[in-house]
Amino acid sequence: MKPRPLLLLPLLGTAAAQTAVTIAVPAAPPAHAQLVPSFPVGLSIEQDRFPDWAGHLGVPNNFTRTLLGNVKDRGGTPPPIRVGGTTEDRTWLSPNSSLRYYDDVFPPSSNSSTQKLYPEATIVYAGSDFWRTTANFPQGTEFTFGINLRAQDPAMAAAVATRVWESVRRENVSMRAFEIGNEPDMYGNWSIGLYTSNWNAAAAAIVNATTTSFGAPTFQLFALANPNPRANFTVSGALAAGVAQGAGVKGLAKIASLHHYNGNPSRVSDLMRKSAVSSQVGQFAPEISAAQKAGLQFEFGETGSVGGHGAPGVSNVAGSVIWAVDYVFQALSIGIKRVYFHNGVCYRYNMFQPIAGCNDGSSTSAPHIMPMYHVLLLLAEAVAYPGAVQVAELETGNGDVSAYGVWAANNGTLLRTVIVNSAAYYSNSSAPRSTYAYTLPNLPMPQGGGRPWLRRLAIPGVERNSGVTWAGQSFETESGVPSGTRVDETLVQDTFEGRESEVVVLYMREG
Ligand SMILES: *[C@@H]1O[C@H](CO)[C@@H](O)[C@H](O)[C@H]1NC(C)=O
Ligand SMILES: *[C@@H]1O[C@H](CO)[C@@H](O)[C@H](O)[C@H]1NC(C)=O
Ligand SMILES: *[C@@H]1O[C@H](CO)[C@@H](O)[C@H](O)[C@H]1NC(C)=O
Ligand SMILES: *[C@@H]1O[C@H](CO)[C@@H](O)[C@H](O)[C@H]1NC(C)=O
Ligand SMILES: *[C@@H]1O[C@H](CO)[C@@H](O)[C@H](O)[C@H]1NC(C)=O
Ligand SMILES: *[C@@H]1O[C@H](CO)[C@@H](O)[C@H](O)[C@H]1NC(C)=O
Ligand SMILES: *[C@@H]1O[C@H](CO)[C@@H](O)[C@H](O)[C@H]1NC(C)=O
Ligand SMILES: *[C@@H]1O[C@H](CO)[C@@H](O)[C@H](O)[C@H]1NC(C)=O
Ligand SMILES: *[C@@H]1O[C@H](CO)[C@@H](O)[C@H](O)[C@H]1NC(C)=O
Numbered sequence: 001m002k003p004r005p006l007l008l009l010p011l012l013g014t015a016a017a018q019t020a021v022t023i024a025v026p027a028a029p030p031a032h033a034q035l036v037p038s039f040p041v042g043l044s045i046e047q048d049r050f051p052d053w054a055g056h057l058g059v060p061n062n063f064t065r066t067l068l069g070n071v072k073d074r075g076g077t078p079p080p081i082r083v084g085g086t087t088e089d090r091t092w093l094s095p096n097s098s099l100r101y102y103d104d105v106f107p108p109s110s111n112s113s114t115q116k117l118y119p120e121a122t123i124v125y126a127g128s129d130f131w132r133t134t135a136n137f138p139q140g141t142e143f144t145f146g147i148n149l150r151a152q153d154p155a156m157a158a159a160v161a162t163r164v165w166e167s168v169r170r171e172n173v174s175m176r177a178f179e180i181g182n183e184p185d186m187y188g189n190w191s192i193g194l195y196t197s198n199w200n201a202a203a204a205a206i207v208n209a210t211t212t213s214f215g216a217p218t219f220q221l222f223a224l225a226n227p228n229p230r231a232n233f234t235v236s237g238a239l240a241a242g243v244a245q246g247a248g249v250k251g252l253a254k255i256a257s258l259h260h261y262n263g264n265p266s267r268v269s270d271l272m273r274k275s276a277v278s279s280q281v282g283q284f285a286p287e288i289s290a291a292q293k294a295g296l297q298f299e300f301g302e303t304g305s306v307g308g309h310g311a312p313g314v315s316n317v318a319g320s321v322i323w324a325v326d327y328v329f330q331a332l333s334i335g336i337k338r339v340y341f342h343n344g345v346c347y348r349y350n351m352f353q354p355i356a357g358c359n360d361g362s363s364t365s366a367p368h369i370m371p372m373y374h375v376l377l378l379l380a381e382a383v384a385y386p387g388a389v390q391v392a393e394l395e396t397g398n399g400d401v402s403a404y405g406v407w408a409a410n411n412g413t414l415l416r417t418v419i420v421n422s423a424a425y426y427s428n429s430s431a432p433r434s435t436y437a438y439t440l441p442n443l444p445m446p447q448g449g450g451r452p453w454l455r456r457l458a459i460p461g462v463e464r465n466s467g468v469t470w471a472g473q474s475f476e477t478e479s480g481v482p483s484g485t486r487v488d489e490t491l492v493q494d495t496f497e498g499r500e501s502e503v504v505v506l507y508m509r510e511g
Contacts (some may be wrong), residue, residue: 008404018497021398022439025417029407034335034393039298041328042080043351046344047146048087048121051101053345054133055355059479063137064365065481068138073238075380076511078138080176082301082340084146084223088182091148093159099127115308117359118346129165135171142176143168144220144301147206149181150199155203161206162441165214177220177255178206179301183232186225190231196241203249219244220255223301227258227287235290235298236238256291257301258284262327265393266307268462269424271305272403272501277323277422281330288335300331310348316361316370318501319462320349320422324375325503326420329404333393341372351376352480354424358436361465369475371459375468378457382406382416384511391416395475400500402435414444417506425463426499443494444506453488457503 045053055061072078094103104121111117134143147157161178166176167449175501179204184195203219210217227234232241235256239245244253249360258425261282265271291298305315305323328339343350346358352369355362362368376389383389388409396403400423406416417440443452455471466476472487489496491506498504 004090016059016437018474019398020439021396021401021435022441023396023403023417023419025394025395025405025414025440027414027444028412029390029391029405031407032498033390033407034282034332034434035388036332036391037337037388038382039075039077039079039380040332040338041231041376042082042340042443044082044084044340044342045087046087046120046342046347047083047091048102048104048124050083050346051130051133056101057129057132057135060170060327061354063134063352063480065138065371067352067369067475068141070475070480070482071376071380072138072140074265074377075384077245077380078141079138079376080338080340081143082144082146082179084144084179084182085302085342085344086120086182087124088146088179089148089150090120090122090161091146092106092151093156094125094127095391096125099125100129101127101133102130103127107141109152113308114193114310114348118137118162118309118344120293121343131167132171134168134173135455137173139172141173142262143173144177144179144460146179146182147202149198149202150186150187154201157202158205158209158265161343162209163211164417165210165217169214177218178222179220179257180206183259184223185231192237192241196238197242199243200246200249203244204246207248207252216252218255219249219253220257220298220299220301223259224255225259235294235296239294246497254297256287256294256296258287258298258300260284260300261307264311265313268314268317268323272319272323272326272422272424272462274326274399274422277326277330277402281327281334282338284336285334292335297337298335298359299340300336301340302342303339304342304349308347309344310350312361315349316369316465317462318459318464318468320398321371321374321457321468322420322422322462322501322503323417324372324457325418325457326402326422327374328379329391329402329418330333330422332391334403341375363466366478369480371465371468373475374457374468378473378505381455382505385415413447413509415507415509417443419498419504419506421498421500421502424462425502426463428463434500436500438498438504439495440506441494442492443506444508452491452506452508454504454506455488458500462501
């Protein structure tokens with residue numbers, strides 16, 4: 001562990017108009033705290049250009065590796081990866097045995113929308129080494145791979161699953177689950193019945209083809225775009241229709257995934273608003289509870305700020321990461337176990353651009369991170385622990401401030417407290433940035449002695465697309481290796497100062 005500079009906080013000025021916020025942090029997890037069994041933030045990667053993220057065999061994408069390695073350094077686990085999306089159902093095994101990576105057919109690009117500027121492939125031919133590029137991810141990376149359901153070809157599904165699993169096993173990363181079909185509720189004319197029979201046929205073929213060589217597979221179910229009770233495209237509707245209920249498959253389905261994008265906010269301040277985050281997440285309560293009843297872990301297998309690859313000025317600006325931190329903790333607090341943010345090459349809502357040349361509003365054409373990247377770093381530290389943790393939302397009495405506690409699941413020790421200030425500070429405004437006086441009475445002291453300390457996720461203004469720092473360091477470097485010295489601020493009294501548009505993490509224990 002790096003030495004920690006002791007930085008005493010200035011005493012609060014009496015003249016400044018500050019908003020006072022008092023947060024009672026229970027020493028033990030409250031009854032409604034939710035278990036978080038594993039690292040809860042993943043990257044969902046659009047399947048058509050997966051090797052652009054990974055790099056080629058023997059030629060890894062070092063930018064991807066460094067950025068994901070930073071997360072592993074902080075939390076002990078690299079972020080899980082789901083490869084899928086619309087092009088999951090447009091992927092075929094290439095008949096050309098000399099093709100190693102991919103041969104994609106793209107529609108013409110146009111400036112009429114962010115989605116059309118970097119369109120998804122209409123056909124993806126996956127070559128012999130397409131899935132082997134998983135080798136380039138940090139050791140221990142857990143993969144979920146999408147399989148084409150719309151093709152209605154169980155033999156191809158089985159062949160792809162075999163190829164994927166062979167690659168992942170050989171390359172020392174891990175296989176978490178197969179997802180058969182992306183957003184089947186959007187196929188156009190598929191009924192729940194047609195979906196069910198096709199899904200079951202593909203799953204049976206995959207089980208049959210892989211179990212002997214690799215062990216029984218795990219399935220991530222549904223990947224629905226929107227719960228639609230009238231069409232039975234819901235967790236309970238699809239289970240009642242018979243998805244994954246066949247002998248030999250039942251019991252292998254462990255995860256219920258739904259997708260969610262957060263509407264069409266015109267300004268990033270609308271995306272960030274505390275009440276918006278809780279209602280966007282809260283609407284999934286019936287689906288979460290249906291999944292729990294069926295013994296499935298509920299996750300957002302694909303999510304993001306604004307659908308259609310993100311909105312300029314909303315998805316690619318610094319306010320988006322304040323939103324993302326609140327969104328993840330809000331999700332964890334109501335029983336969602338994992339949130340995968342979607343990424344595609346050059347999309348606006350990405351965590352980073354893995355290759356050069358993206359026209360995404362950034363001032364650099366080199367590979368670069370975007371504000372959203374920092375949600376990985378912050379979460380890695382906030383939930384870091386040798387075992388599972390529990391998370392609960394805490395009362396703040398303030399419509400712009402959310403707070404969450406993180407406790408060790410094994411013995412209930414308070415590990416961290418996270419304070420998200422979602423009041424939007426626009427750096428181009430003439431109004432000064434508001435400050436807050438947070439008081440956390442009776443905060444338990446670290447077990448090994450000393451005082452709690454804090455780290456900040458700082459942004460220069462919600463509308464800016466760079467200038468974000470985490471604990472005083474900048475990750476906006478050419479290599480992805482952070483620059484600057486980590487700053488820990490020791491908490492010298494119960495009250496400390498915060499600002500609009502900022503996340504503060506208080507630590508009672510490291511790692
Ligand atoms: C990637 O990193 C490896 C090992 O650090 C190095 O040998 C290689 O040259 C790098 N590749 C590029 C394209 O920078
Ligand atoms: C097969 O793929 C190789 C490698 O990309 C390419 O050179 C060759 O032209 C392809 N053959 C056909 C028939 O498309
Ligand atoms: C989109 O607009 C930019 C800037 O005007 C231009 O350089 C680029 O060629 C355009 N792309 C397409 C696909 O029209
Ligand atoms: C695979 O992982 C194991 C244990 O984590 C390690 O000992 C081994 O060297 C790794 N193999 C390769 C090829 O990276
Ligand atoms: C759905 O539409 C496609 C394309 O229009 C058609 O080929 C297919 O037969 C339809 N399926 C059903 C079940 O109606
Ligand atoms: C299971 O695999 C065997 C041999 O690989 C094959 O003959 C059979 O058709 C498969 N059954 C299904 C349901 O895919
Ligand atoms: C939905 O499921 C219910 C109960 O299983 C069934 O009665 C109903 O017909 C289904 N509706 C559709 C549109 O599939
Ligand atoms: C809780 O468990 C952790 C991990 O085993 C241990 O380091 C810590 O001392 C325990 N704390 C208490 C209060 O028992
Ligand atoms: C500040 O920037 C936002 C977003 O770019 C813009 O909508 C707003 O009009 C700007 N405000 C001023 C005072 O320039």
